Amino acid sequence: GEDVEQSLFLSVREGDSSVINCTYTDSSSTYLYWYKQEPGAGLQLLTYIFSNMDMKQDQRLTVLLNKKDKHLSLRIADTQTGDSAIYFCAEWDYGQNFVFGPGTRLSVLP
Amino acid sequence: ETGVTQSPTHLIKTRGQQVTLRCSSQSGHNTVSWYQQALGQGPQFIFQYYREEENGRGNFPPRFSGLQFPNYSSELNVNALELDDSALYLCASSLHREYNEQFFGPGTRLTVL
Numbered sequence: 650g651e652d653v654e655q656s657l658f659l660s661v662r663e664g665d666s667s668v669i670n671c672t673y674t675d676s677s678s679t680y681l682y683w684y685k686q687e688p689g690a691g692l693q694l695l696t697y698i699f700s701n702m703d704m705k706q707d708q709r710l711t712v713l714l715n716k717k718d719k720h721l722s723l724r725i726a727d728t729q730t731g732d733s734a735i736y737f738c739a740e741w742d743y744g745q746n747f748v749f750g751p752g753t754r755l756s757v758l759p
Numbered sequence: 760e761t762g763v764t765q766s767p768t769h770l771i772k773t774r775g776q777q778v779t780l781r782c783s784s785q786s787g788h789n790t791v792s793w794y795q796q797a798l799g800q801g802p803q804f805i806f807q808y809y810r811e812e813e814n815g816r817g818n819f820p821p822r823f824s825g826l827q828f829p830n831y832s833s834e835l836n837v838n839a840l841e842l843d844d845s846a847l848y849l850c851a852s853s854l855h856r857e858y859n860e861q862f863f864g865p866g867t868r869l870t871v872l
Binding site for chain 1 (some may be wrong): 794800802807815817848851860
């Protein structure tokens with residue numbers, strides 16, 4: 650079945666770049682997503698990438714997709730304390746349900 | 760434009776009871792998905808409703824059931840509650856079942872004692 654894996658924890662210093670990694674198994678995934686969840690809140694869509702793209706940049710966020718290795722990463726430039734949250738990678742194919750990873754808890758140290 | 764809303768925010772039930780959670784989808788969205796997020800885990804897909812009919816189901820037992828109404832709002836019902844049902848229940852709506860963006864509500868925190 651489909652599976653999405655992520656490292657569970659990442660700690661960075663304020664001002665540094667954060668890189669959160671994700672691997673997935675479903676080669677038919679059409680879109681891959683990054684969601685952010687702050688304590689006690691629902692999921693906020695940060696960005697997504699279509700499977701025929703290699704890279705997408707949106708302000709401080711850069712998404713890289715290596716389709717051959719089924720590897721997705723999210724880079725956050727100039728990480729701030731407000732970026733502390735749990736980040737979920739998810740995959741989706743047309744008409745199917747979204748499959749989420751376990752989440753990476755990002756801690757930003759002052 | 761109103762986002763996805765869920766009620767109640769928090770709920771405490773005892774084992775064996777039944778619970779109903781509610782979700783109002785974003786305006787114009789005809790598809791609603793429900794997820795269970797246990798503590799420290801990612802959301803797990805329960806089921807999806809499209810135009811009032813179930814359109815896919817995850818690996819959850821039949822005591823998890825749902826409804827979608829003509830205004831596209833939705834309910835999640837759980838019968839015979841078990842301790843492991845304690846979780847954050849998230850509702851997400853999308854414009855159409857084949858539309859690639861879904862928008863999440865804040866969730867309902869269910870505690871089963």
